[in-house]
Amino acid sequence: MKTEKRKLDHIKICLTEEVETGYTGLEDVMLIHHAIPEIDFSEIDTSTHFGKKKLSFPFLIASMTGGHEETEKLNENLAIAVEETGIGMGVGSQRAGLENERVIKTFSIVRERAPKAFIYANIGAPQIINDLEIVDKVIEMIDADAIAIHLNYLQEAIQNEGDKNARGCLEAIEEVCKSVRVPVIVKETGAGISKEVAIKLKDLGVFAIDVGGKGGTSFSMVEAYRSEDEILKDVGFDFADWGIPTAFSIIDCCNVLPTIATGGIRNGLDVAKSLALGAKIASSALPFLAPANISANAVKNKIQRFMRGLKTAMFLTNCRRVEELKIKPLFVTGKLLEWLKFREIDLKAFCEGRR
Numbered sequence: 414m415k416t417e418k419r420k421l422d423h424i425k426i427c428l429t430e431e432v433e434t435g436y437t438g439l440e441d442v443m444l445i446h447h448a449i450p451e452i453d454f455s456e457i458d459t460s461t462h463f464g465k466k467k468l469s470f471p472f473l474i475a476s477m478t479g480g481h482e483e484t485e486k487l488n489e490n491l492a493i494a495v496e497e498t499g500i501g502m503g504v505g506s507q508r509a510g511l512e513n514e515r516v517i518k519t520f521s522i523v524r525e526r527a528p529k530a531f532i533y534a535n536i537g538a539p540q541i542i543n544d545l546e547i548v549d550k551v552i553e554m555i556d557a558d559a560i561a562i563h564l565n566y567l568q569e570a571i572q573n574e575g576d577k578n579a580r581g582c583l584e585a586i587e588e589v590c591k592s593v594r595v596p597v598i599v600k601e602t603g604a605g606i607s608k609e610v611a612i613k614l615k616d617l618g619v620f621a622i623d624v625g626g627k628g629g630t631s632f633s634m635v636e637a638y639r640s641e642d643e644i645l646k647d648v649g650f651d652f653a654d655w656g657i658p659t660a661f662s663i664i665d666c667c668n669v670l671p672t673i674a675t676g677g678i679r680n681g682l683d684v685a686k687s688l689a690l691g692a693k694i695a696s697s698a699l700p701f702l703a704p705a706n707i708s709a710n711a712v713k714n715k716i717q718r719f720m721r722g723l724k725t726a727m728f729l730t731n732c733r734r735v736e737e738l739k740i741k742p743l744f745v746t747g748k749l750l751e752w753l754k755f756r757e758i759d760l761k762a763f764c765e766g767r768r
Contacts, residue, residue, distance in 0.1 A: 681722015
């Protein structure tokens with residue numbers, strides 16, 4: 414019951430409080446406008462493949478909800494919209510479904526309403542350390558196309574009831590990669606993933622990395638809002654801006670493993686910038702929460718805004734296919750430019766076209 418209540422608390426806080434930190438690093442990226450795009454807008458192809466599924470454009474609705482009876486309708490609306498628009502989605506942590514069969518429907522509704530879409534299961538690294546067998550259970554719960562193992566140790570550190578033992582995390586992830594029948598995604602939840610960690614994950618057999626960078630929802634802030642412990646509340650707000658910004662993480666990870674850009678992605682232009690930096694696809698959660706609380710059609714409208722924004726950015730940079738964004742010139746400034754220097758990346762080569 415504690416897990417179920419926590420999931421509902423998270424949703425209510427995200428709907429009512431300011432939980433975004435800002436600065437993703439994408440603010441320091443400018444796509445170079447091509448004043449005479451010699452292409453027909455109607456011929457632009459935004460489609461891509463991820464895993465074994467084709468996406469209408471390179472985008473997923475990131476893991477967000479499930480685990481309390483009041484969240485079933487949210488996931489249903491998200492799934493209907495995802496199926497109709499040809500993208501994919503993840504579900505929130507399925508820990509509650511393992512603890513209480515009564516709430517399994519809040520997760521399984523996603524596959525029922527999106528039978529053809531790319532759907533990924535989701536469980537926390539602290540949970541698999543304690544019990545590897547739960548991985549198959551969460552995959553089966555939603556007939557998932559992939560499994561995401563989320564890293565949320567900042568959040569756990571702020572929670573009074575948080576699991577703060579990370580010993581054995583890498584070993585557990587490796588065991589999952591060896592044993593499951595679907596690809597394994599490792600995702601952060603707002604603090605980003607560095608190149609050093611990405612390399613370790615590749616060696617373990619991970620299929621893709623969801624950077625979950627700083628700049629979007631801060632679960633340190635979310636936990637601070639719900640905490641009744643004054644010390645943890647203060648520490649939660651102290652660490653609100655902790656982490657590696659999304660753009661920094663994309664640059665760090667994209668040459669190591671296929672990379673999902675998550676963390677403050679708020680429109681189609683953000684998606685385009687993420688792809689240009691090297692991400693395979695992008696994803697976002699918070700912008701879809703309020704629409705999901707209204708209807709599937711409201712979610713669909715938001716998805717279409719992202720899609721149209723990406724296509725517009727492609728048109729204005731003379732790109733017929735999404736892959737072409739990676740070879741278009743960029744203008745990079747600010748902290749992101751400093752990160753490139755810190756990582757000893759050839760600035761001229763990077764800005765003239767990534768491969």
